[in-house]
Amino acid sequence: MxxxxxxxxxxxxxxxxxxxxxxxxxxxxxxxxxxxxxxxxxxxxGAADGAVSVASKRPGAMMNAALAGIALYRELAAQGVLDGGFVSRSTFLVAVGAAEAAVLDGHAEALASAGVEVVRHPTSALARLAPALSPEAEGAIEVRGEGHAIGYxxxxxxxxxxxxxxxxxxxxxxxxxxxxxxxxxxxxxxxxxxxxxxxxxxxxxxxxxxxxxxxLRPRRGQLLVTERAPALNAALPGAIMSARYLLSKASAKGAPVSPRGYGLVIDPLRTGQFLVGGTRENDATRPIADVEAIGHVLADAVAMVPGLAKLRLLRAFAGLRTAVVxxxxxxxxxxxxxxxxxxxxxxxxxxxxxxxxxxxxxxxxxxxxxxxxxxxxxxxxxxxxxxxx
Ligand SMILES: Cc1cc2nc3c(=O)[nH]c(=O)nc-3n(C[C@H](O)[C@H](O)[C@H](O)COP(=O)(O)OP(=O)(O)OC[C@H]3O[C@@H](n4cnc5c(N)ncnc54)[C@H](O)[C@@H]3O)c2cc1C
CATH class of the missing domain: 3.50.50.60 (FAD/NAD(P)-binding domain)
Structure with a gap:
């Protein structure tokens, strides 16, 4: 060459x-x-959430790559290339119910064994730590050192x-x-x-x-964006990820996965809005959102953060992830x-x-x-x- x-x-x-x-x-x-x-x-x-994150990963090649990916975002941000386009924040994996709490426990151990900084927060700490969270939440793990960036x-x-x-x-x-x-x-x-x-x-x-x-296979995801709500936004200390999201990614082997692959991630954006997702749908070939899925995601989001019920939904959209078999x-x-x-x-x-x-x-x-x-x-x-x- x-x-x-x-x-x-x-x-x-x-x-x-x-x-x-x-x-x-x-x-x-x-x-x-x-x-x-x-x-x-x-x-x-142009149709993605922007988690720059290892929170949902298991130790292995993808986690190593994602850790290198996060480190490079920090470098580019420090060099001024991203100039505020990368926001540092933790991800909170939140359990509702005993089954999810058990999944979360195992996952926290796996993350920690790979050297990821993880902090366990018992149920009793959540009202102070994340006052916007539902009282149904049963403990959370905080994955530190993560971030968010909008792809486009x-x-x-x-x-x-x-x-x-x-x-x-x-x-x-x-x-x-x-x-x-x-x-x-x-x-x-x-x-x-x-x-x-x-x-x-x-x-x-x-x-x-x-x-x-x-x-290669398309795997559709549907997302929604709310109006601005700075006070509610400030009452969440980082991205909220339902422990069920781990199930939708089939990270927890043997756990039941819904056909639409519903999971829940609530991202408080720096604009004061919330980006909420989503689905992980196999073999959907068109990037279009539908009422059934968006309704389901919204209901899950409101159950996790009740204050979201008062916000207007500004936009719902869908994108196709390209997955390898x-x-x-x-x-x-x-x-x-x-x-x-x-x-x-x-x-x-x-x-x-x-x-x-x-x-x-x-x-x-x-x-x-x-x-x-x-x-x-x-x-x-x-x-x-x-x-x-
Ligand atoms: C709903 C959703 C949520 C997501 N959330 C996250 C997240 O939180 N964190 C994360 O890390 N990732 C997330 N992703 C995944 C992420 O968006 C993708 O993995 C990433 O954008 C893929 O980038 P890419 O450059 O490989 O492909 P693409 O963004 O698909 O770009 C490929 C480009 O190639 C062009 N192209 C195709 N064929 C041709 C051709 N023959 N000639 C010329 N041009 C061509 C297309 O027009 C397109 O612009 C999400 C994705 C979706 C859909």
Whole structure:
């Protein structure tokens, strides 16, 4: 491959992953072509909650990646790149009922064993700690050192900080390879783009480009946003996550999961509003919200924080997470050559992981030593034989 400054790199997708990759390459002085079928953050990145969090994770590769992701958000915030776009806060996992309390106990131990700072708050402490919480709450664990960032806002700030140009309305059709299997570039609906390396960060659109039918699946999430309520907002010390959310993520093995994957996260935003979610629906292919799901989420939210009943609902919306059948994203070089990089399948973690994965891919393209082990996410586990470049 050419020296980094001479590399012609094309990135497919201007979601948080593609934009982060472009940001770190641009900071290293490498020009990129950032190709986007619609507009920056048009897909999952623009329809997400923004938990930058390990609270719902089990120890393992995803937790390690998320811890690195949180650390990078702090770095970018300290450098002024995110300029107030990253809010530091704790996540409170709250149990209602004995079954949830038991799930929470086990989960707290798992988090602590991985070195995450966890504080247990007994039922008796909750009225003082979080006066807006329902008296039904039976204890909580506080996961410290977490944060929140709105995906489309991060994308906007990274584009501005690195003065990136997003080529909007360019749909990539396929990879182009020479007869000996070397990478030539990409065919788009606006013509061919030659490249020494390409990064496929196209979310759900990656399936068609890489021949990953049956490997990537949409998993819909529905969210709602309330009006501003500063006093109520101040009465919550951080994000509230129902212990049931762990069940909806199937983190607690053997626990029953509702078909809609209802979980509950109530995020007090710095605007004074609340962002509340949501669902985790398998195989819903359209990003649309429906009354049944939003009604259910609202009822759960009011049961957890009764004061929410007095607020007006401003907006309900839905997005499609791109999930991989084995639960781990696909990140790294496509097998068979070093010209094609893949970064997709982040499901419900791409806001947290986008910047750190963008940096890791940029480092790989620049020939720098890896700061994060990508082997658990090796796309070769599904791509072997599908991409020859
Ligand atoms: C309801 C909901 C809640 C979420 N909450 C959180 C959360 O709290 N914390 C968290 O970390 N994550 C969360 N996520 C997940 C997160 O939003 C995603 O993992 C992340 O945005 C994925 O980013 P991406 O860049 O990989 O993909 P996307 O944002 O999907 O971007 C892919 C881009 O590629 C473009 N594209 C596709 N095909 C082509 C093509 N052929 N040619 C050109 N362009 C193409 C698309 O238009 C799109 O803009 C949530 C997601 C949803 C839906």
């Amino acid at each position: 050419a020296s980094p400054s001479k590399l012609r790199i094309a990135i497919v997708g201007a979601g948080i992953v593609g934009v982060s990759t472009a940001f770190f390459l641009a900071r290293a002085g490498v020009g990129v072509r950032l190709l986007e079928a619609h507009a920056p953050a048009a897909a999952a990145t 806002d991060v994308v906007r700030r990274l584009i501005r900080a690195a003065e990136l140009t997003v080529e909007r309305g360019v749909t990539v059709r396929n990879l182009v390879q020479s007869s000996d299997g070397g990478l030539v570039g990409l065919d788009t609906d606006r013509g061919r783009i030659e490249a020494d390396a390409v990064v496929i960060a196209a979310g759900g659109g990656s399936a068609e480009l890489l021949g990953l039918d049956g490997v 084995d639960g781990l994203p696909l990140i790294g070089r496509a097998p068979g050559g070093d010209g094609v990089f893949v970064a997709t399948g982040f499901e419900g973690d791409g806001i947290c992981l986008g910047p750190v994965m963008g940096r890791t891919i940029a480092d790989a393209l620049l020939g720098r030593p890896a700061t994060l082990d990508l082997s658990p996410f090796d796309p070769g586990r599904f791509l072997a034989g599908r991409v020859a470049a």
